Amino acid sequence: MTKLTKLVVDCSTGIESIIELTDAEIAQREADAAAYAVIEAEREAAAEALAALKASAKAKLIAGTPLTAEEAATIVL
Amino acid sequence: MANTYTLIQSVTVGSGGSSSIVFSTLPNTYTDLVLKISARTNRSNVTDAISLKLNNVTTNQSSLYMESTGGVSNSGTLSTIRGQTCGNDSTSGTFGNCEFYIPNYAGSLSKSTPSLGVAENRGANAYMWLVSNLWNSTAAITDIEIINVNSASFLQHSTASLYGITKS
Numbered sequence: 001m002t003k004l005t006k007l008v009v010d011c012s013t014g015i016e017s018i019i020e021l022t023d024a025e026i027a028q029r030e031a032d033a034a035a036y037a038v039i040e041a042e043r044e045a046a047a048e049a050l051a052a053l054k055a056s057a058k059a060k061l062i063a064g065t066p067l068t069a070e071e072a073a074t075i076v077l
Numbered sequence: 078m079a080n081t082y083t084l085i086q087s088v089t090v091g092s093g094g095s096s097s098i099v100f101s102t103l104p105n106t107y108t109d110l111v112l113k114i115s116a117r118t119n120r121s122n123v124t125d126a127i128s129l130k131l132n133n134v135t136t137n138q139s140s141l142y143m144e145s146t147g148g149v150s151n152s153g154t155l156s157t158i159r160g161q162t163c164g165n166d167s168t169s170g171t172f173g174n175c176e177f178y179i180p181n182y183a184g185s186l187s188k189s190t191p192s193l194g195v196a197e198n199r200g201a202n203a204y205m206w207l208v209s210n211l212w213n214s215t216a217a218i219t220d221i222e223i224i225n226v227n228s229a230s231f232l233q234h235s236t237a238s239l240y241g242i243t244k245s
Contacts, residue, residue, distance in 0.1 A: 004230070006222070008099040009088045011239070016088060021096060029096065032135065033228035036126070039155060047151040 004029075050074065080243065083107070087238035094119065094230040097130075098223040098237045105183040105217060107241030112177040112221065114194075114237045120164035120229035124196040124204040127160040127175065129212075130222040131188070137213040146202040157226065161194030161206040164229065168199040172235065177210075182218040187211060 004021040021029070057071035085107075086100060103110075118125045128135070140159050143152045162173030175194030182188060190210040195203060212218075223237055 002093070004096045005093065006097040006099055007088055007090055007095040007231075008101055009086045010102050011086050011100055011104060012102040014086060018091070018093070018095070029224075029228055032224070032226060036157065036226040039157070040126070043151075043153055043155070046153060047149075050151065051149065 083241045085239045090235040100221045108244040109242040110179040111240040114175045115172045116162040116235035118229040122164035125164040140210040142208040158210040160192040163196035171197040185215045
């Protein structure tokens with residue numbers, strides 16, 4: 001199995017090093033990714049909901065039917 | 078107005094890839110920093126998200142973002158510093174570009190770190206992110222680690238360059 005590494009450059013010396021991640025760093029990296037996946041899922045769900053709301057507002061405008069306040073808010077500045 | 082733009086260090090990822098890129102022991106002699114990143118990750122996606130770990134922590138971060146694929150646009154908030162690059166499903170040979178501007182990095186006020194990033198892709202979608210990032214800390218920034226929030230790794234030829242800006 002390939003070891004995970006990080007590329008480190010010391011700005012005071014210019015020396016570059018490739019350092020293997022510690023078990024703690026790997027665990028933190030996995031925890032960060034899991035937490036970010038939750039954030040990203042929420043962001044994508046919100047974006048999809050907004051897109052659906054806009055599509056509904058557009059369809060109602062074309063059909064000449066009343067919009068909900070939420071739908072109107074997506075198109076009125 | 079900046080009157081100098083000095084390269085502090087530039088690094089390129091080698092053949093083995095790298096999970097992150099770290100600039101350590103930053104000089105405190107500049108006014109601002111500019112971090113320019115050209116990167117591609119091994120994530121199986123057209124786009125990929127990067128972030129910054131400042132002084133080895135990811136706490137007290139927040140951001141306001143606007144994103145667009147060129148067809149669909151969205152905006153919102155996140156609890157991380159956010160930048161953008163491309164994953165391994167982007168057109169072969171393309172690298173995403175992202176820039177962070179970090180004013181007053183050595184000062185004691187909260188650190189704004191705005192970013193502009195794109196996931197280069199010669200396809201239907203090209204993801205663009207404009208982000209107002211904040212690290213709410215009074216500590217001077219001494220170390221910057223570019224991390225991938227999806228647990229992917231930076232591929233060979235990815236580069237990161239850190240510049241120091243001195244105001245006139």
